[in-house]
Amino acid sequence: MSRFLVPVLAIIVIASPAFALRVAAPNSPIQRTFQADAVVIGKVTTLEEDLVEAPAEKGSDQKNSYKIAVVKVEKALVGAEGLTHVKIGFIPTPNTGKPGLRRGPLFTPVEGQEGCFFLQKHPTAAFYIVTSMAPPLDAKAENYKAQLELVKKAIAVVAEPLKSLKADKPEDRFFAAAALISKYRTFPANGLENEQVPISAEESKLILIDLLERDWTKFEEGVPQPVQLMYQLGMNANDGWKQPAFNGKGDFNTFMKDEFKKWRDGPGEKFVMKKVVLKEKK
Numbered sequence: 001m002s003r004f005l006v007p008v009l010a011i012i013v014i015a016s017p018a019f020a021l022r023v024a025a026p027n028s029p030i031q032r033t034f035q036a037d038a039v040v041i042g043k044v045t046t047l048e049e050d051l052v053e054a055p056a057e058k059g060s061d062q063k064n065s066y067k068i069a070v071v072k073v074e075k076a077l078v079g080a081e082g083l084t085h086v087k088i089g090f091i092p093t094p095n096t097g098k099p100g101l102r103r104g105p106l107f108t109p110v111e112g113q114e115g116c117f118f119l120q121k122h123p124t125a126a127f128y129i130v131t132s133m134a135p136p137l138d139a140k141a142e143n144y145k146a147q148l149e150l151v152k153k154a155i156a157v158v159a160e161p162l163k164s165l166k167a168d169k170p171e172d173r174f175f176a177a178a179a180l181i182s183k184y185r186t187f188p189a190n191g192l193e194n195e196q197v198p199i200s201a202e203e204s205k206l207i208l209i210d211l212l213e214r215d216w217t218k219f220e221e222g223v224p225q226p227v228q229l230m231y232q233l234g235m236n237a238n239d240g241w242k243q244p245a246f247n248g249k250g251d252f253n254t255f256m257k258d259e260f261k262k263w264r265d266g267p268g269e270k271f272v273m274k275k276v277v278l279k280e281k282k
Contacts, residue, residue: 029116029147029222030154032134034183036118038079039151040086044113046070052089058123067092069109071117077155080119088117088130114139116148143221150222154179165206170213177210178224184275185232196234196274204273208233212261216253227256233273240267 026032033039048068056062066089073083080086088109116137119128130136137147157164157179164176180203188194198204216226224232235241244259246252264271 026135027133028224029150030179030182031186032118033151033154034186037121038119039077040073040080041075041116042071042073044069044109044111045072055124147222158183173210174214177207181229181232187276193279194276195279196276198272198274201272208264216257227253230260239271
Protein backbone atom coordinates (compact mmCIF):
# COMPACT_ATOMS: atom_id res chain seq x y z
CA MET A 1 0.00 0.00 0.00
CA SER A 2 1.24 3.46 -0.82
CA ARG A 3 2.24 5.71 2.02
CA PHE A 4 0.12 8.41 0.37
CA LEU A 5 -3.66 8.44 0.70
CA VAL A 6 -3.88 9.96 -2.77
CA PRO A 7 -3.80 8.66 -6.37
CA VAL A 8 -0.25 7.56 -7.18
CA LEU A 9 1.04 6.31 -10.53
CA ALA A 10 4.39 4.54 -10.63
CA ILE A 11 6.97 5.61 -13.19
CA ILE A 12 10.05 3.85 -14.48
CA VAL A 13 13.00 5.48 -16.16
CA ILE A 14 14.79 3.49 -18.82
CA ALA A 15 18.52 3.89 -18.36
CA SER A 16 20.76 5.12 -21.12
CA PRO A 17 23.71 2.68 -21.25
CA ALA A 18 26.37 5.30 -21.90
CA PHE A 19 24.83 8.73 -21.87
CA ALA A 20 28.17 10.54 -21.66
CA LEU A 21 29.01 9.17 -25.09
CA ARG A 22 25.67 9.89 -26.76
CA VAL A 23 25.96 11.38 -30.22
CA ALA A 24 22.59 13.13 -30.29
CA ALA A 25 21.53 16.03 -28.11
CA PRO A 26 18.24 15.71 -26.19
CA ASN A 27 15.10 16.73 -28.01
CA SER A 28 13.86 20.30 -27.69
CA PRO A 29 11.38 20.98 -24.86
CA ILE A 30 8.63 21.17 -27.50
CA GLN A 31 9.51 17.75 -28.91
CA ARG A 32 9.78 16.25 -25.43
CA THR A 33 6.30 17.54 -24.67
CA PHE A 34 4.69 15.87 -27.64
CA GLN A 35 6.51 12.58 -27.24
CA ALA A 36 5.32 12.28 -23.66
CA ASP A 37 2.17 10.64 -22.34
CA ALA A 38 2.30 13.01 -19.39
CA VAL A 39 4.12 16.23 -18.51
CA VAL A 40 4.21 17.37 -14.89
CA ILE A 41 5.81 20.13 -12.85
CA GLY A 42 6.91 18.79 -9.51
CA LYS A 43 9.47 18.15 -6.79
CA VAL A 44 11.33 15.00 -5.74
CA THR A 45 10.35 14.55 -2.09
CA THR A 46 11.57 11.02 -1.26
CA LEU A 47 13.98 8.31 -2.43
CA GLU A 48 12.56 4.96 -1.35
CA GLU A 49 14.92 2.36 0.12
CA ASP A 50 13.45 -0.78 -1.49
CA LEU A 51 14.29 -1.56 -5.11
CA VAL A 52 11.59 -2.51 -7.62
CA GLU A 53 12.02 -5.36 -10.13
CA ALA A 54 10.59 -4.72 -13.61
CA PRO A 55 11.10 -6.13 -17.13
CA ALA A 56 13.59 -4.23 -19.26
CA GLU A 57 11.27 -4.15 -22.29
CA LYS A 58 8.23 -5.79 -23.84
CA GLY A 59 8.74 -9.51 -24.44
CA SER A 60 11.92 -9.64 -22.37
CA ASP A 61 12.52 -12.05 -19.51
CA GLN A 62 15.28 -9.84 -18.17
CA LYS A 63 14.40 -7.70 -15.19
CA ASN A 64 16.17 -4.63 -13.85
CA SER A 65 16.29 -3.31 -10.31
CA TYR A 66 15.07 0.27 -10.03
CA LYS A 67 15.37 2.72 -7.19
CA ILE A 68 12.24 4.82 -6.73
CA ALA A 69 11.97 8.59 -6.37
CA VAL A 70 8.64 10.04 -5.29
CA VAL A 71 7.67 13.29 -7.02
CA LYS A 72 5.00 15.58 -5.65
CA VAL A 73 3.00 16.97 -8.57
CA GLU A 74 2.62 20.73 -8.44
CA LYS A 75 0.82 20.89 -11.78
CA ALA A 76 -0.07 18.40 -14.49
CA LEU A 77 0.38 20.01 -17.91
CA VAL A 78 -0.39 16.94 -20.04
CA GLY A 79 -1.96 13.75 -18.70
CA ALA A 80 -1.61 12.73 -15.02
CA GLU A 81 -4.76 14.68 -14.18
CA GLY A 82 -5.86 14.04 -10.61
CA LEU A 83 -2.49 12.69 -9.48
CA THR A 84 -0.82 14.40 -6.55
CA HIS A 85 2.31 12.18 -6.53
CA VAL A 86 4.10 10.03 -9.10
CA LYS A 87 7.06 7.67 -8.84
CA ILE A 88 10.18 7.74 -10.97
CA GLY A 89 12.37 4.65 -11.17
CA PHE A 90 16.07 4.76 -12.10
CA ILE A 91 18.93 2.28 -12.12
CA PRO A 92 21.54 3.31 -9.50
CA THR A 93 24.84 2.42 -11.14
CA PRO A 94 28.28 3.57 -9.97
CA ASN A 95 30.75 5.85 -11.68
CA THR A 96 33.46 4.15 -13.72
CA GLY A 97 36.18 6.20 -12.05
CA LYS A 98 37.25 7.62 -15.40
CA PRO A 99 36.90 11.39 -15.96
CA GLY A 100 33.98 12.30 -18.22
CA LEU A 101 32.51 8.81 -18.27
CA ARG A 102 29.66 7.57 -16.12
CA ARG A 103 27.39 4.58 -16.41
CA GLY A 104 23.67 4.73 -15.85
CA PRO A 105 20.75 6.96 -16.74
CA LEU A 106 21.04 10.51 -17.98
CA PHE A 107 18.68 11.53 -15.19
CA THR A 108 19.44 10.58 -11.58
CA PRO A 109 16.93 12.24 -9.24
CA VAL A 110 17.91 13.67 -5.86
CA GLU A 111 15.72 14.77 -2.98
CA GLY A 112 14.57 18.35 -3.34
CA GLN A 113 15.02 18.43 -7.11
CA GLU A 114 12.34 20.48 -8.85
CA GLY A 115 11.44 20.83 -12.49
CA CYS A 116 9.28 19.76 -15.39
CA PHE A 117 9.23 16.00 -16.07
CA PHE A 118 8.38 14.39 -19.42
CA LEU A 119 6.87 10.94 -18.80
CA GLN A 120 6.00 7.99 -21.02
CA LYS A 121 4.21 4.75 -20.28
CA HIS A 122 6.40 1.75 -19.61
CA PRO A 123 5.90 -0.82 -22.42
CA THR A 124 5.19 -3.78 -20.14
CA ALA A 125 3.46 -2.43 -17.05
CA ALA A 126 1.33 0.39 -15.65
CA PHE A 127 4.34 2.66 -15.27
CA TYR A 128 5.88 5.61 -17.03
CA ILE A 129 9.42 5.96 -18.38
CA VAL A 130 11.76 8.90 -18.93
CA THR A 131 14.10 8.54 -21.90
CA SER A 132 17.60 9.90 -22.37
CA MET A 133 16.30 12.09 -25.22
CA ALA A 134 13.71 13.72 -22.95
CA PRO A 135 15.37 14.65 -19.65
CA PRO A 136 13.45 16.95 -17.29
CA LEU A 137 13.85 20.70 -17.20
CA ASP A 138 15.75 21.55 -14.01
CA ALA A 139 14.14 24.37 -12.03
CA LYS A 140 17.60 25.58 -11.00
CA ALA A 141 18.74 26.11 -14.57
CA GLU A 142 19.08 29.73 -15.69
CA ASN A 143 16.80 29.18 -18.69
CA TYR A 144 14.19 27.11 -16.82
CA LYS A 145 11.40 29.69 -16.87
CA ALA A 146 11.92 30.42 -20.56
CA GLN A 147 12.01 26.71 -21.46
CA LEU A 148 8.93 25.97 -19.37
CA GLU A 149 7.11 28.82 -21.08
CA LEU A 150 7.86 27.18 -24.43
CA VAL A 151 6.27 23.96 -23.19
CA LYS A 152 3.12 25.75 -22.02
CA LYS A 153 2.93 27.80 -25.22
CA ALA A 154 3.26 24.69 -27.40
CA ILE A 155 0.44 22.97 -25.50
CA ALA A 156 -1.75 26.04 -26.07
CA VAL A 157 -0.99 25.97 -29.82
CA VAL A 158 -2.19 22.39 -30.16
CA ALA A 159 -5.44 23.30 -28.40
CA GLU A 160 -6.23 25.85 -31.17
CA PRO A 161 -4.04 25.07 -34.20
CA LEU A 162 -5.73 27.15 -36.90
CA LYS A 163 -6.09 30.19 -34.64
CA SER A 164 -2.42 29.91 -33.66
CA LEU A 165 -1.27 29.58 -37.28
CA LYS A 166 -3.16 32.80 -38.07
CA ALA A 167 -1.76 34.81 -35.14
CA ASP A 168 -1.05 38.51 -35.66
CA LYS A 169 2.71 38.34 -35.05
CA PRO A 170 4.95 36.44 -37.51
CA GLU A 171 7.07 35.05 -34.67
CA ASP A 172 3.94 33.56 -33.09
CA ARG A 173 2.88 32.05 -36.41
CA PHE A 174 6.31 30.44 -36.82
CA PHE A 175 6.18 29.07 -33.30
CA ALA A 176 2.76 27.59 -34.03
CA ALA A 177 4.15 25.88 -37.14
CA ALA A 178 7.13 24.56 -35.15
CA ALA A 179 4.90 23.24 -32.37
CA LEU A 180 2.48 21.54 -34.75
CA ILE A 181 5.22 19.95 -36.87
CA SER A 182 6.78 18.64 -33.65
CA LYS A 183 3.39 17.35 -32.49
CA TYR A 184 2.41 15.69 -35.75
CA ARG A 185 5.81 14.37 -36.84
CA THR A 186 7.21 13.06 -33.55
CA PHE A 187 7.23 9.26 -33.47
CA PRO A 188 6.42 7.44 -30.21
CA ALA A 189 9.59 6.78 -28.22
CA ASN A 190 8.25 3.55 -26.77
CA GLY A 191 8.19 1.85 -30.18
CA LEU A 192 4.41 1.41 -30.33
CA GLU A 193 3.01 0.55 -33.75
CA ASN A 194 2.01 3.68 -35.61
CA GLU A 195 0.74 4.97 -38.94
CA GLN A 196 0.56 8.30 -40.76
CA VAL A 197 -2.67 10.06 -41.73
CA PRO A 198 -3.13 13.41 -43.55
CA ILE A 199 -4.02 16.55 -41.61
CA SER A 200 -6.40 19.09 -43.15
CA ALA A 201 -5.20 20.74 -46.37
CA GLU A 202 -5.81 24.19 -44.83
CA GLU A 203 -3.71 23.48 -41.77
CA SER A 204 -0.91 21.94 -43.85
CA LYS A 205 -0.83 24.95 -46.17
CA LEU A 206 -0.66 27.41 -43.27
CA ILE A 207 2.17 25.47 -41.64
CA LEU A 208 4.27 25.69 -44.81
CA ILE A 209 3.46 29.39 -45.27
CA ASP A 210 4.42 30.22 -41.69
CA LEU A 211 7.60 28.17 -41.99
CA LEU A 212 8.68 30.00 -45.14
CA GLU A 213 7.82 33.36 -43.62
CA ARG A 214 10.62 32.84 -41.09
CA ASP A 215 14.23 33.99 -41.52
CA TRP A 216 15.96 30.59 -41.60
CA THR A 217 19.21 32.06 -40.29
CA LYS A 218 17.44 33.11 -37.08
CA PHE A 219 17.47 30.58 -34.24
CA GLU A 220 15.74 30.55 -30.86
CA GLU A 221 16.87 28.45 -27.90
CA GLY A 222 14.51 25.55 -27.26
CA VAL A 223 12.73 25.86 -30.63
CA PRO A 224 13.59 23.50 -33.52
CA GLN A 225 15.47 25.19 -36.34
CA PRO A 226 13.59 25.85 -39.61
CA VAL A 227 15.73 23.41 -41.61
CA GLN A 228 15.15 20.74 -38.99
CA LEU A 229 11.40 21.35 -39.18
CA MET A 230 11.51 21.15 -42.97
CA TYR A 231 13.07 17.69 -42.83
CA GLN A 232 10.44 16.60 -40.32
CA LEU A 233 7.61 17.33 -42.78
CA GLY A 234 8.08 13.94 -44.39
CA MET A 235 7.99 14.88 -48.08
CA ASN A 236 9.74 12.48 -50.44
CA ALA A 237 10.24 11.63 -54.11
CA ASN A 238 6.55 10.82 -54.47
CA ASP A 239 5.86 14.45 -53.57
CA GLY A 240 8.38 15.69 -56.12
CA TRP A 241 11.01 16.43 -53.47
CA LYS A 242 14.66 15.82 -54.28
CA GLN A 243 17.43 16.59 -51.83
CA PRO A 244 19.24 19.70 -53.15
CA ALA A 245 23.01 19.57 -53.62
CA PHE A 246 24.63 22.38 -51.65
CA ASN A 247 27.91 23.57 -53.21
CA GLY A 248 29.28 24.99 -49.97
CA LYS A 249 28.97 28.61 -51.08
CA GLY A 250 26.86 31.05 -49.11
CA ASP A 251 24.63 30.19 -46.16
CA PHE A 252 23.27 26.63 -46.07
CA ASN A 253 20.05 27.56 -44.27
CA THR A 254 19.22 30.30 -46.78
CA PHE A 255 20.00 27.92 -49.63
CA MET A 256 17.67 25.27 -48.21
CA LYS A 257 14.88 27.80 -47.71
CA ASP A 258 15.13 28.88 -51.35
CA GLU A 259 15.07 25.26 -52.54
CA PHE A 260 12.16 24.42 -50.27
CA LYS A 261 10.18 27.41 -51.58
CA LYS A 262 10.84 26.34 -55.19
CA TRP A 263 9.50 22.89 -54.36
CA ARG A 264 6.47 24.27 -52.49
CA ASP A 265 5.59 26.58 -55.41
CA GLY A 266 6.04 23.73 -57.90
CA PRO A 267 5.61 19.98 -57.33
CA GLY A 268 4.82 20.49 -53.65
CA GLU A 269 1.90 22.84 -54.27
CA LYS A 270 -0.64 20.17 -53.32
CA PHE A 271 1.46 18.57 -50.57
CA VAL A 272 -0.45 17.73 -47.39
CA MET A 273 1.53 16.86 -44.29
CA LYS A 274 0.72 13.63 -42.47
CA LYS A 275 0.62 13.18 -38.71
CA VAL A 276 1.93 10.17 -36.84
CA VAL A 277 -0.76 8.38 -34.83
CA LEU A 278 -0.86 5.14 -32.89
CA LYS A 279 -2.18 2.29 -34.98
CA GLU A 280 -5.57 1.08 -33.83
CA LYS A 281 -5.74 -2.52 -32.66
CA LYS A 282 -8.08 -4.68 -34.72
